[in-house]
Amino acid sequence: MSAAREVTETETLSGPAEDYLKAIYAIGKGTGPAATNEIAQRLAIAPASVSGMVRRLADQGLLAYERYHGVKLTESGRRAALRTLRRHRVIEAYLSQALGYPWDRVHVEAERLEHAASDELVDRMAATIGEPEVDPHGAPIPTREGSVDETEYTSLAQLDVGASGVVVRVSDEDPEMLRYLAELSILPGKKVTVKSRAPYDGPITLSVGRQELSIGPALAANVLIAPLADRGGRRG
Amino acid sequence: MSAAREVTETETLSGPAEDYLKAIYAIGKGTGPAATNEIAQRLAIAPASVSGMVRRLADQGLLAYERYHGVKLTESGRRAALRTLRRHRVIEAYLSQALGYPWDRVHVEAERLEHAASDELVDRMAATIGEPEVDPHGAPIPTREGSVDETEYTSLAQLDVGASGVVVRVSDEDPEMLRYLAELSILPGKKVTVKSRAPYDGPITLSVGRQELSIGPALAANVLIAPLADRGGRRG
DNA sequence: AAAATAAGTTAGTCTGGCCTAACTTTTTGC
DNA sequence: GCAAAAAGTTAGGCCAGACTAACTTATTTT
Numbered sequence: 001m002s003a004a005r006e007v008t009e010t011e012t013l014s015g016p017a018e019d020y021l022k023a024i025y026a027i028g029k030g031t032g033p034a035a036t037n038e039i040a041q042r043l044a045i046a047p048a049s050v051s052g053m054v055r056r057l058a059d060q061g062l063l064a065y066e067r068y069h070g071v072k073l074t075e076s077g078r079r080a081a082l083r084t085l086r087r088h089r090v091i092e093a094y095l096s097q098a099l100g101y102p103w104d105r106v107h108v109e110a111e112r113l114e115h116a117a118s119d120e121l122v123d124r125m126a127a128t129i130g131e132p133e134v135d136p137h138g139a140p141i142p143t144r145e146g147s148v149d150e151t152e153y154t155s156l157a158q159l160d161v162g163a164s165g166v167v168v169r170v171s172d173e174d175p176e177m178l179r180y181l182a183e184l185s186i187l188p189g190k191k192v193t194v195k196s197r198a199p200y201d202g203p204i205t206l207s208v209g210r211q212e213l214s215i216g217p218a219l220a221a222n223v224l225i226a227p228l229a230d231r232g233g234r235r236g
Numbered sequence: 237m238s239a240a241r242e243v244t245e246t247e248t249l250s251g252p253a254e255d256y257l258k259a260i261y262a263i264g265k266g267t268g269p270a271a272t273n274e275i276a277q278r279l280a281i282a283p284a285s286v287s288g289m290v291r292r293l294a295d296q297g298l299l300a301y302e303r304y305h306g307v308k309l310t311e312s313g314r315r316a317a318l319r320t321l322r323r324h325r326v327i328e329a330y331l332s333q334a335l336g337y338p339w340d341r342v343h344v345e346a347e348r349l350e351h352a353a354s355d356e357l358v359d360r361m362a363a364t365i366g367e368p369e370v371d372p373h374g375a376p377i378p379t380r381e382g383s384v385d386e387t388e389y390t391s392l393a394q395l396d397v398g399a400s401g402v403v404v405r406v407s408d409e410d411p412e413m414l415r416y417l418a419e420l421s422i423l424p425g426k427k428v429t430v431k432s433r434a435p436y437d438g439p440i441t442l443s444v445g446r447q448e449l450s451i452g453p454a455l456a457a458n459v460l461i462a463p464l465a466d467r468g469g470r471r472g
Numbered sequence: 473a474a475a476a477t478a479a480g481t482t483a484g485t486c487t488g489g490c491c492t493a494a495c496t497t498t499t500t501g502c
Numbered sequence: 503g504c505a506a507a508a509a510g511t512t513a514g515g516c517c518a519g520a521c522t523a524a525c526t527t528a529t530t531t532t
Contacts, residue, residue: 014488014489016488016489016490017488035509035510036509036510036511037508037509037510045489045490045491046490046491046492047509047510047511048490048491048492048493048510048511048512049489049490049491050510051510051511051512052488052489052490052511052512053488053489053490056488056489067497067510067511068496068497068498068509068510068511069498069510070509070510095357098334098364099357099360099361099364100360101357101360105356109353109354109356109357112352112353112354113349113352113353113357115352116348116349116351116352117345117348117349118345118348120341120345121331121335121337121345121349124335124336124337125335128334128335250518250519252518252519252520271479271480272479272480272481273478273479273480281519281520281521282520282521282522283479283480283481284480284481284482284520284521284522284523285519285520285521286480287480287481287482288481288482288518288519288520289518289519289520292518292519303480303481303527304479304480304481304526304527304528305480305528306480
């Protein structure tokens, strides 16, 4: 797997520019298109501001942009996004494992550090904690070479009654939700089984370890599961 | 020594603003005045740019500014400068001790991280490596409460022939110089003795451990010494 | 004390990145 | 297929922080 080392290329992106690329990557899952409005919403800025930045990024060859029709990452843009994503997730993992940072706050701190940390620092962090493959919320860490595990998982909200699975990942941005999930012990690696599901998008009852508990579908949608093959699986 | 915890106050300074305060602190040794030109030179920007920023910082109560007559830090400005200095030096110490960062590169990395790292992160770093009192170059680390050791040391260039001292600190900004000093094993904690000094600002011969070597006065000026009382001491 | 030099400031410009308001294009719903 | 709604863009501002060029104030030299 020793791929050729990627050339460092541009390397001089502003913090905001990196945030745009990350957002576009997240929206399009790496390769898909991203709408102006959605970028604006993710970054909490006005749509008009997005148009301007998007043009600049397109000029730098990072985006494919067609007026009135959203944007896509170019190959070079995708690589830049993955570099930032790697930084973010390595930093999260490092803060958590090496400094005992609480998992509901690593995201915010990493958001700020990811634009300042050098690749060397990030690589040293990764090496120090044993080249982690996922961040504390279960998100896969892109490699130095720019590849990333793109497996799509089922959300807990979609798991059939009776089905079991292992929690692989939870959404990382909402500290309060993270604290709540930790309280319920819904954490990456835990096995969960769906016991029942109330109609009309009602609460979902599930068991985690020896506990039985009930959560709403909105929360369940933020918990990604690797289904176990003991009974059932997905549900359309 | 458990002083009352400082109030966090403003907390929202830009990166450049923090750099200005650090520079002004360095020039005035904390309390003295700083000249516009010298600030400009340290930050590698035009003097005209300094006038503008200095006005903004004065408006925020961080500087005492009198047109055409340089600036001084206010108490609040001094505290802000020391917060940044603490961040910088804790980060340097952490990079060096926890991540094996080479000492000639910690400065550059810390310059970028010091504006992004939260106080919580810096405090965790400090705690993890045992609350260090100096950074890898021997510079004292300000406390959380904003006090700092202001002892002034003699430079190696000023040490009398025959006098000995312990290296306490070396200048941290020039990586090449740091590599050279390390090569000569002129490092914080090492004992040195001046053997001879050539006239007209000529080379200084000294012994470090069992080695004997010769350095120029420009380099010697960047090495601060705590004199030992075995023979001689300073020289005017 | 006047002239020369150095230091510092203002004026005006630029870029990045954001904003609101007004306009245009695309999509949607009937 | 056309009108309303949604999405996206341009125009025009603003702020921070840098720049150069031109000017003012301080300091030094003679």
